[in-house]
Amino acid sequence: MKDAVLPRPSRRRVEADHPPYDVTAVAAVLERWAGTPGNLLPVLHDVQAALGHVPPGCVAQIARALNRSRAEVHGVISFYHDFRRQPAGRHVLKVCQAESCQATGGRALTARLEQLLGCGLGETSADGAVTLEAVYCLGNCACSPAMMLDGRLFGRVTEAAAERLLAEARQDA
Amino acid sequence: MWSELRALREDVDYGTPPRDGEAVTLTVDGVPVTVAAGSSVMLAAAAAGRPVVKLCATDMLEAFGSCRVCLVEIEGRRGFPASCTTPVEPGMAVRTDTPRLAELRAGVMELYLSDFPAEDVLGGWSELHEVIATTGVSSHRYGPGENHLAAPVDDSNPYFLFDPAKCIVCSRCVRACEEVQGTFALTIQGRGFESKVVASQGEPFLDSECVSCGACVQACPTQSLVEKSLFEGGYRSADPAQA
Amino acid sequence: MVCVPRDSTALSVGADAVAAAIAAEAVRRGLPVEIKRTSSRGLFWLEPLVEVPTAAGAVGYGPVEPEEVPGLFEAGFLQGGRHSRSLGPVAQIPFLARQERLIFGRAGVTDPQSLAEYQAHGGLAGLRRALSMAPAAVVDEVHASGLRGRGGAAFPTGIKWRTVAGAQAPCKYVAVNADEGDSGTYSDRMVMEGDPFLLLEGMAIAAYATGASHGYIYVRSEYPHAVAALEAALATLRAAGWYGARVQGSDFSFDAEVRVGAGAYICGEETAMIESIEGKRGMIRYKPPLPALKGLFGMPTVVNNVVSLASVPAILDRGAQFYADYGMGRSRGTLPIQLAGNVKRAGLVEKAFGVTLRELIEDFGGGTRSGRPVRAVQVGGPLGAYFDASLLDLPLDYEALAQHKGMAGHGGIVVFDDTVDMAEQARYAMAFCAIESCGKCTPCRVGSTRGRELIERIVRGERPRENHAQLLKLCDVMENASLCALGGMAPWPVLSALKYFPEDFGLPSERQPAHVV
Numbered sequence: 009m010k011d012a013v014l015p016r017p018s019r020r021r022v023e024a025d026h027p028p029y030d031v032t033a034v035a036a037v038l039e040r041w042a043g044t045p046g047n048l049l050p051v052l053h054d055v056q057a058a059l060g061h062v063p064p065g066c067v068a069q070i071a072r073a074l075n076r077s078r079a080e081v082h083g084v085i086s087f088y089h090d091f092r093r094q095p096a097g098r099h100v101l102k103v104c105q106a107e108s109c110q111a112t113g114g115r116a117l118t119a120r121l122e123q124l125l126g127c128g129l130g131e132t133s134a135d136g137a138v139t140l141e142a143v144y145c146l147g148n149c150a151c152s153p154a155m156m157l158d159g160r161l162f163g164r165v166t167e168a169a170a171e172r173l174l175a176e177a178r179q180d181a
Numbered sequence: 182m183w184s185e186l187r188a189l190r191e192d193v194d195y196g197t198p199p200r201d202g203e204a205v206t207l208t209v210d211g212v213p214v215t216v217a218a219g220s221s222v223m224l225a226a227a228a229a230g231r232p233v234v235k236l237c238a239t240d241m242l243e244a245f246g247s248c249r250v251c252l253v254e255i256e257g258r259r260g261f262p263a264s265c266t267t268p269v270e271p272g273m274a275v276r277t278d279t280p281r282l283a284e285l286r287a288g289v290m291e292l293y294l295s296d297f298p299a300e301d302v303l304g305g306w307s308e309l310h311e312v313i314a315t316t317g318v319s320s321h322r323y324g325p326g327e328n329h330l331a332a333p334v335d336d337s338n339p340y341f342l343f344d345p346a347k348c349i350v351c352s353r354c355v356r357a358c359e360e361v362q363g364t365f366a367l368t369i370q371g372r373g374f375e376s377k378v379v380a381s382q383g384e385p386f387l388d389s390e391c392v393s394c395g396a397c398v399q400a401c402p403t404q405s406l407v408e409k410s411l412f413e414g415g416y417r418s419a420d421p422a423q424a
Numbered sequence: 425m426v427c428v429p430r431d432s433t434a435l436s437v438g439a440d441a442v443a444a445a446i447a448a449e450a451v452r453r454g455l456p457v458e459i460k461r462t463s464s465r466g467l468f469w470l471e472p473l474v475e476v477p478t479a480a481g482a483v484g485y486g487p488v489e490p491e492e493v494p495g496l497f498e499a500g501f502l503q504g505g506r507h508s509r510s511l512g513p514v515a516q517i518p519f520l521a522r523q524e525r526l527i528f529g530r531a532g533v534t535d536p537q538s539l540a541e542y543q544a545h546g547g548l549a550g551l552r553r554a555l556s557m558a559p560a561a562v563v564d565e566v567h568a569s570g571l572r573g574r575g576g577a578a579f580p581t582g583i584k585w586r587t588v589a590g591a592q593a594p595c596k597y598v599a600v601n602a603d604e605g606d607s608g609t610y611s612d613r614m615v616m617e618g619d620p621f622l623l624l625e626g627m628a629i630a631a632y633a634t635g636a637s638h639g640y641i642y643v644r645s646e647y648p649h650a651v652a653a654l655e656a657a658l659a660t661l662r663a664a665g666w667y668g669a670r671v672q673g674s675d676f677s678f679d680a681e682v683r684v685g686a687g688a689y690i691c692g693e694e695t696a697m698i699e700s701i702e703g704k705r706g707m708i709r710y711k712p713p714l715p716a717l718k719g720l721f722g723m724p725t726v727v728n729n730v731v732s733l734a735s736v737p738a739i740l741d742r743g744a745q746f747y748a749d750y751g752m753g754r755s756r757g758t759l760p761i762q763l764a765g766n767v768k769r770a771g772l773v774e775k776a777f778g779v780t781l782r783e784l785i786e787d788f789g790g791g792t793r794s795g796r797p798v799r800a801v802q803v804g805g806p807l808g809a810y811f812d813a814s815l816l817d818l819p820l821d822y823e824a825l826a827q828h829k830g831m832a833g834h835g836g837i838v839v840f841d842d843t844v845d846m847a848e849q850a851r852y853a854m855a856f857c858a859i860e861s862c863g864k865c866t867p868c869r870v871g872s873t874r875g876r877e878l879i880e881r882i883v884r885g886e887r888p889r890e891n892h893a894q895l896l897k898l899c900d901v902m903e904n905a906s907l908c909a910l911g912g913m914a915p916w917p918v919l920s921a922l923k924y925f926p927e928d929f930g931l932p933s934e935r936q937p938a939h940v941v
Contacts, residue, residue, distance in 0.1 A: 045702075045721060046683075046701050046702040046703040046721070047703060048703030048704075049683065049684070049685075049686055049700065049701075049703055050683070050684070052686070053645075053684055053686065074703075083705050084703070084704060084705055087688065087705040087706060087862075088685075088686030088687050088688050088706070089686070089687035089688065090645050090685075090686035090687035091686060104607075106607030106608075106806065106856075107607040107608060107765065107802055107806060107838045107849070107852075108607045108608045108764040108765040108836075108838045109607070110765075110849070110852070111764075111765035111766040111838055111839060111840045111841075111844065112765060112766050112793065143646060143687075144605065144607070144689060144856065144859070144860070145604075145605055145606065145607045145609075145646065146646050147432070147433075147604060147609070147610040147612075147613040147646060147647055148432065148433050148436050148610070149607060149608045149609065149610055149762065149764035149765065149770070149836070149838070150433055150466075150468030150469070150610065150762070150763065150764055150770035150771050150772075151433050151436055151437055151468055151471070151770070152764065152765060152770075154436065156646075159648055161432050161433075161435060161436040161649075162436050163433055163436035163437045164436075164437055
């Protein structure tokens, strides 16, 4: 194959198309993990912790620092359901969908949460307060049904208790 | 540009790269064959003149083990190992053609066809079409279901186009980009049923890290990635509105 | 002193609020009360379970609501006084008294982050003994114990270690699989949160025996408390000279780090976990090469589950024979069984292999929480078979369950009452596989979605005979042609639901005459 026969097509710079993000924060994360073998997941976790999500624009910055391609970094981000490519609501509510919770009213609990928030799993309520996410087991199966609000675990969750927690969460902005 | 490479298909594709090791003798469907240690059962089968059908394997790339049509039976072993990822052992007795294997292969082919444009099953030419012909499976019994048939064609690159509807997610293009070209411009986006070949961050090929080397096109077993020059009158479904 | 657990399940039902209420009430009454935050006993239906050590042993109160705290003081609980929440001596609660706790002996007793307490309760004795032996002798000891991997595959741990020990390489690793994703399981989480030194001791023994110099603990992101507990415990062990360069002045150097998963069930499969630790998509690698020979970063790697490694210190401390004396057949030692779902007394039961499902669900579990009849039991996680009530006399043993196309897996048991819709459970099994499939092999990537669609059609009454036949074909292809156990076993819950509960699918019963166990 002789590439020289054909001119190489010109291309746009896509990096510029992404919304701006905090480059310094990402640089600090990359600095922290520099030289650690297999550091892409820790980097992505820390970027998400710092910025609330992994902005598409930072993929090029991460790729350059780790000597990987944007495709590789994007492939990894899109594989893992934890990594968000857009910001979440002010609160994140993860509700368990797995068997132990199914056996104890988890389906009804999820339906009630969807009704209260007016959004489905994977969506954010219209007021931007709460992002509702599915999770497959929180290891709290002895006290099912379970959910996690902003990293805080709740067990034996009744619909009434969920309603109270949501009301509290939606109040503080 | 790639026509001379297409001609290579006339040669034998042993499925996995050759190895350099001590001689190992085994039998494939009763035919004795000697290959280098470290070779795959798939390579031995091809060398014995008993080639196994394959989709994700080609001898220009390392074995991957994803397509599951190259299953074989090995005497004394349980199950149906993939021949591409199983190394040869001395005295191994491999069977490539049993009713049970035919049944499983047909089952896997049905799954492929359940997410492949029906109008392209017959009359096309590609490695997938060869496997369709070899296995005799050209339809499926799943009825209409979730699929990728409406995914838009990417014709941004002047030389080739990518029709995701015909993609079987074998990753040959992704691997060719990495192993042959060293560019790493392609990846699989998402996982499970949502898995999709994309360039860079899911952008048009022309805007991506792709350098238009053509390794992916050469590697594609379904003509999902295909040279534009083959479609002088324009690609049939390049515009979904006209499809 | 008053003990209140800090296990995340206890926290999820208000343990912090109870501890705070006890502290506030003590201040109000001008009483000096020391509150010790312990691990959990695993008697979760009693959480928050407050314990007070007395001369006659710890007495318990639970489940305690914060509002009940003043009443506890009134009742003189600091001296073990009677109260409506009294449980008496905790060690005599039948659920606990009938267990054989080799791994969870410290559960609910010690402060998880106190190395002094860990050692006072037998901790580090196994590692001390191991360091006094030749590495090969440590491998032999573990091999002789009959320990098999507790993650699900039940591969003999000693053989795995021997393979790694025998491999020549510039560098070797220990990778702990703490990606406990099966619904109905929490024993790994309990070890990591409640006794992190135990896991780290087992890991160091594995490293010493196999010649590994660095370790990774891959913990799922759903377990933030476990991550924090392990990181703190690692720092403590480093400071005390049990981790790091020249452990306790010996020639053995070993250190480890915690890696956090990112929401992918498939990363509980060892090769996908390795890819993930390397910073890649969690795709399945084909085997061979085995991770024991070519694992993390291409180097020989011991991949063990948390409970497997947590079983090791006792084997080294008390000897292989002591451990092997527990169990039945080829299933030696104890298995932490986790009762979950609709069960009255949900919690951790560590027993020797051989206990039956009926003993577990009825005697330990007390039947369903809802009080309705047990209809179905799923054993071994989302890829485990559903059993109906006729199979409850099966013993929990790797081989016995395998005969019924079931598996002990990671020891999770999820109980369902008679309101369960088993067609919906079967549909979920396929849907879960579709959500969690890595997407590499076609039977799993496409088959799981097709399986869900077929079950939906059967339930809607669309050509049920044809779609049922096609579903069986699909299950055969997934079982026999998939690359790993996710696609290979996702059909098990589906096939068992079809076999035992065809009426839920609107299908005619195919049930055979009464099952002979």
